[in-house]
Amino acid sequence: MSLLTTNTALVGRVTVAVDAMGGDFAPQATVIAALESLKRNEALSIILVGDQSKLEALLYLNFDKNTPLSGDMPIVSEVPDNPPLAPHLKTLFTAYKESGRLIIHHAPDVVLMSDRPSRALRRKQNSSMAIALQLVKDGVAGGCVSAGNTGALMLLGRSILGMCPGIDRPAITKKLPAPKGSCYVLDLGANVDSTAEHLYQFGLMGSILVETLEGIDKPRVALINVGEEEIKGSEQVRLASSMLVECDGINYVGYIEGSDLFNDVADVVVCDGFVGNIALKTGEGVAKLLYQSLFRIFEAHWYTRILGKLVIPLFRRLLKKIDPAKHNGALFIGLQGVVVKSHGNADAEAFSCAIDQAFNEVERKVPDMINSRLDELLF
Numbered sequence: 001m002s003l004l005t006t007n008t009a010l011v012g013r014v015t016v017a018v019d020a021m022g023g024d025f026a027p028q029a030t031v032i033a034a035l036e037s038l039k040r041n042e043a044l045s046i047i048l049v050g051d052q053s054k055l056e057a058l059l060y061l062n063f064d065k066n067t068p069l070s071g072d073m074p075i076v077s078e079v080p081d082n083p084p085l086a087p088h089l090k091t092l093f094t095a096y097k098e099s100g101r102l103i104i105h106h107a108p109d110v111v112l113m114s115d116r117p118s119r120a121l122r123r124k125q126n127s128s129m130a131i132a133l134q135l136v137k138d139g140v141a142g143g144c145v146s147a148g149n150t151g152a153l154m155l156l157g158r159s160i161l162g163m164c165p166g167i168d169r170p171a172i173t174k175k176l177p178a179p180k181g182s183c184y185v186l187d188l189g190a191n192v193d194s195t196a197e198h199l200y201q202f203g204l205m206g207s208i209l210v211e212t213l214e215g216i217d218k219p220r221v222a223l224i225n226v227g228e229e230e231i232k233g234s235e236q237v238r239l240a241s242s243m244l245v246e247c248d249g250i251n252y253v254g255y256i257e258g259s260d261l262f263n264d265v266a267d268v269v270v271c272d273g274f275v276g277n278i279a280l281k282t283g284e285g286v287a288k289l290l291y292q293s294l295f296r297i298f299e300a301h302w303y304t305r306i307l308g309k310l311v312i313p314l315f316r317r318l319l320k321k322i323d324p325a326k327h328n329g330a331l332f333i334g335l336q337g338v339v340v341k342s343h344g345n346a347d348a349e350a351f352s353c354a355i356d357q358a359f360n361e362v363e364r365k366v367p368d369m370i371n372s373r374l375d376e377l378l379f
Contacts, residue, residue: 013045013101016358017132017141020050021110022148024345027051030147031058033351035092037359038101040352044359045101047141049132052106107131110148113344117151121159129153133160136337142362143338145329145354147346153339154190154332161337164205164367166374169194170334171202172273172341173209174327176283178264184210185261185269188330189277196239199223199270203244203252205333206268208373212366218251219267224275225255240270249377329354331361333370338362 020030027050034046048055096102107128111120124130129148135141137160146153154170163170173186186202187194194202203221210219223241225233230241233255244252256265258279271279298308328350332339338361342354 014041014043014143014359014362015045015047015141016355016362017047017049017105017135017144018355019129019132019144019146019148020048020055021107021128022146022344023342023351024147025347026147027055028058029346029348029351031055031093032348033355034102035096036348036352037355038096039092040356041359043363044355045103046096046355047103047105047132047135049105049107049135050110050128051108052104055104105131105135111152111156113149115149115152117149117155120149120152121155124152124156130156130160133157133337133339136339137161143340143358145340145342145351145358147342147344147351147354150189150341153341157332157335157337157339161335161339164334164336164371164374167201167205167334169198169201170332170339171198171205172276172330173206173333174280174330176261176280177327178262180264181267182214183261183264183267183269185271185276185280186333187271187273187276188280189273190332191272192274192277194236194272196236196243199236199240199272200243200247201334203240203250203268203270204247204374204377205370206270207250208370208377209331209333209366210267211373212364212369213361214267216267220253220265221250221268221270222253222256222260222266224258224261224269224271224279227257228255230255236272247377327353329357331357331366333366335367336371337367 018030018034020027023029031048034048038044038046093102107126109124109127111124111127111129115124120127129146129152132141132144132146133156136144157170169191171187172190173184174188175182175184184206186206191198207219207221210216221244223237223244225237241255244250253266256269260266261269261279261283298304298312328343328346329340332341338358340354340358340361342351346354
């Protein structure tokens with residue numbers, strides 16, 4: 001008997017399966033993130049997939065009520081005798097379990113960051129990652145979130161969920177902030193050797209995604225290149241550009257350079273995974289540098305500390321907008337289901353943002369919208 005039939009609390013709710021064992025700070029960060037997301041979203045239910053004894057043992061850590069939502073917490077391998085329970089976690093954990101909004105689904109295996117994706121596909125079908133994806137396939141969960149091995153998540157996702165009709169490969173995409181709005185960039189690391197056809201498909205999916213999530217009619221689609229001139233770029237990029245020009249359903253605006261990512265010149269930016277991943281990590285590094293440098297400046301002298309008290313509240317608005325943790329979570333677009341990839345080093349606060357993203361995309365039925373529009377554009 002399935003989880004869906006034995007847990008009536010899942011019916012009528014948005015259910016997200018969480019790979020609780022993936023990521024640098026799992027399972028501590030994933031469990032705390034799940035509790036935080038459940039507090040924020042009344043319509044959300046979560047299935048924590050992982051080693052049941054390790055997940056439940058977290059209740060026996062002696063956290064203080066002010067414990068920050070971050071990593072660097074001790075790993076528990078077994079439940080100690082007569083342990084002191086953590087009141088704030090125990091209360092939340094127990095309440096959500098009793099209401100049926102939080103379910104632990106045991107998985108005996110884990111996909112390691114060091115695992116080759118092909119090995120994970122062949123030998124890790126009982127892993128927390130694979131079982132979380134299978135719950136989406138079976139209709140028990142609407143979406144899946146994992147901070148684990150990216151290549152394994154892509155291969156297992158393709159194998160278990162399948163691809164949207166007319167799409168050869170999934171792409172990783174996420175929303176990046178811009179001064180007057182935002183843009184979606186894809187691919188961010190799923191495919192480092194994309195062909196022109198793949199880039200063309202990424203442009204189609206990105207355009208549909210922005211229409212669905214942002215309500216923008218005919219979003220502007222651009223290709224990242226080493227220059228804006230038509231003669232520049234690799235053969236794959238030039239060929240993809242000619243394909244996008246000929247597609248009547250796409251508002252293609254041509255090439256842009258990397259410096260234009262945050263300048264509101266496009267709503268969808270297409271590139272291969274090699275370029276996209278470097279661009280993303282570079283942008284996040286600059287954001288962290290800005291954040292750290294500002295606070296070092298204000299802490300340098302007594303008069304800058306006084307000045308900081310006046311201006312830091314204003315800077316916090318900007319820093320919140322560009323803080324990578326607030327934008328954690330990237331969608332594997334092209335799969336027949338919602339799959340969100342979190343940063344592997346995400347703490348609980350950042351991982352909770354990825355769960356929230358999956359919740360929103362399941363609510364909006366993003367894969368269904370992409371499928372229906374692809375039928376119009378490709379067939």
